[in-house]
Amino acid sequence: xxxxxxxxxxxxxxxxxxxxxxxxxxxxxxxxxxxxxxxxxxxxxxxxxxxxxxxxxxxxxxxxxxxxxxxxxxxxxxxxxxxxxxxxxxxxxxxxxxxxxxxxxxxxxxxxxxxxxxxxxxxxxxxxxxxxxxxxxxxxxxxxxxxxxxxxxxxxxxxxxxxxxxxxxxxxxxxxxxxxxxxxxxxxxxxxxxxxxxxxxxxxxxxxxxxxxxxxxxxxxxxxxxxxxxxxxxxxxxxxxxxxxxxxxxxxxxxxxxxxxxxxxxxxxxxxxxxxxxxxxxxxxxxxxxxxxxxx
Amino acid sequence: xxxxxxxxxxxxxxxxxxxxxxxxxxxxxxxxxxxxxxxxxxxxxxxxxxxxxxxxxxxxxxxxxxxxxxxxxxxxxxxxxxxxxxxxxxxxxxxxxxxxxxxxxxxxxxxxxxxxxxxxxxxxxxxxxxxxxxxxxxxxxxxxxxxxxxxxxxxxxxxxxxxxxxxxxxxxxxxxxxxxxxxxxxxxxxxx
Numbered sequence: 345x346x347x348x349x350x351x352x353x354x355x356x357x358x359x360x361x362x363x364x365x366x367x368x369x370x371x372x373x374x375x376x377x378x379x380x381x382x383x384x385x386x387x388x389x390x391x392x393x394x395x396x397x398x399x400x401x402x403x404x405x406x407x408x409x410x411x412x413x414x415x416x417x418x419x420x421x422x423x424x425x426x427x428x429x430x431x432x433x434x435x436x437x438x439x440x441x442x443x444x445x446x447x448x449x450x451x452x453x454x455x456x457x458x459x460x461x462x463x464x465x466x467x468x469x470x471x472x473x474x475x476x477x478x479x480x481x482x483x484x485x486x487x488x489x490x491x492x493x494x495x496x497x498x499x500x501x502x503x504x505x506x507x508x509x510x511x512x513x514x515x516x517x518x519x520x521x522x523x524x525x526x527x528x529x530x531x532x533x534x535x536x537x538x539x540x541x542x543x544x545x546x547x548x549x550x551x552x553x554x555x556x557x558x559x560x561x562x563x564x565x566x567x568x569x570x571x572x573x574x575x576x577x578x579x580x581x582x583x584x585x586x587x588x589x590x591x592x593x594x595x596x597x598x599x600x601x602x603x604x605x606x607x608x609x610x611x612x613x614x615x616x617x618x619x620x621x622x623x624x625x626x627x628x629x630x631x632x633x634x635x636x637x638x639x640x
Numbered sequence: 641x642x643x644x645x646x647x648x649x650x651x652x653x654x655x656x657x658x659x660x661x662x663x664x665x666x667x668x669x670x671x672x673x674x675x676x677x678x679x680x681x682x683x684x685x686x687x688x689x690x691x692x693x694x695x696x697x698x699x700x701x702x703x704x705x706x707x708x709x710x711x712x713x714x715x716x717x718x719x720x721x722x723x724x725x726x727x728x729x730x731x732x733x734x735x736x737x738x739x740x741x742x743x744x745x746x747x748x749x750x751x752x753x754x755x756x757x758x759x760x761x762x763x764x765x766x767x768x769x770x771x772x773x774x775x776x777x778x779x780x781x782x783x784x785x786x787x788x789x790x791x792x793x794x795x796x797x798x799x800x801x802x803x804x805x806x807x808x809x810x811x812x813x814x815x816x817x818x819x820x821x822x823x824x825x826x827x828x829x830x831x832x
Contacts, residue, residue: 351756358779358818359751361652362687362719384694386650386687421731421745422688423780445751445780468752595698602649602671602695 347465347488348544348552356470356490359423359445360554363387363491363577367567367598368556370394370581373412374419376590383594387423387445389579390416395452395499395635396582396621405453407435413442425472430639431457440469446491448472451638452498452581459640464488474558476509476636478516479535482545485553486538492551494575495636496559499582501623503566505636506559507573513555514574520546559636562587562620564600564613571604582621589618642832645670645679647705649695651687651719652817659817663825673704680832681713684720686779686815689745692719693733702736709738713808715828721811722782729785739806740788743813747783747800754779759802761795768830769823776802776814784813794827805831 347353366386371377372394380388392408393401407428417424423445428435430449439447449462451474464471465488474495475481481492494513496506520542523531528546532539544552557575561567562583570578578601587593596613603609631637644660646653648669657667660683670676696702708714716724723735727742758773774795784801787793795803802813803824808831816824
């Protein structure tokens, strides 16, 4: 049914396992990719514009240009991910043919389909998808996502939404572990998620795939916070290359993800960083400006 | 019970700790040089070798790890294998050079070329650990292109060595920690 034991799915989840404890950084060119790799990033995400610029400039945000992704793939030896629009399975097929290591079916880009996500089990390349709650996470896993990340609010520089999403997912999982079998059937209905996956989470107390965090991480303290709340690795989008000293901040956030349990080392990582990216008050944003509501 | 450190800079260190516990050892995470004191052996897990190398430099861990390896056993999988090899290519990078092997990074290609396969280990592996094929999970795996004198090959895939030992150290280019088979970890524990 869910192919958890299939060799292909295990290999997809396997790469996510290798990225745990690390930082995946958004980059828009080869120079930024080198800065990310030199700082100790475990992977880079190739895209045309970081979320803060997508938000500012508007228009349709699509898969990055092939030349740009290829240039980034040539410049680093760590894994290279790229984003495809929600439901745009042909962008995904092209990225698969190009040989990117992971595809992010991402709400940061303009959705191509307002009802369907990509049928991800049909691909050899693994997918990561965003989620705000357990139901959304399990629907993505059912479709074949091999990694889940909280959506947060990309490009906002505000950690509040990422915190809300990781707390929600962890809390909903914890609740499942104490419910009886008949209650799980009802819960699956509430979550709009397949019963088989709901039962798996109830039995294990965690998602069947690695659970990372994204959307609003701008400081070492932000990275440590989401790791403390249960994230197994972090994605940083605009937070690094929209700050005044990207190299220093990249190193600091990598150190924070590694030492999230060690306040002395976090203090050390937080020194001499220059200014963080400017942030947005998500509570004052109009519903139509939110990226997190994209995805079904 | 043997106490084994798992280098926890980045990567699948949690999977290794679970595998060591299944093989009846105590696992502790190592993030500092001081944490190398008092452990019987060390696992360098899978992950990104370039990333781990940067993090080792940042924390000044390269020399303490090399010193540890001159006295006690180290087991490296995938990225760990690259960090233990004496020679690294595609692209080249420095390493702890504790085993005389030459490895080519991402030897099979990118993630779409990653695979799970079953391999028949050498007779010696079976004699020392038990019968049966080995399930080998290769993820952006390196290929061992050269083995020096004194390196013992315990399993091959498509003709290339994938599980080798030299003296007290053990290296796998695949991920035994991502399977339920504890024999490779048990083999390492025999060395402690």
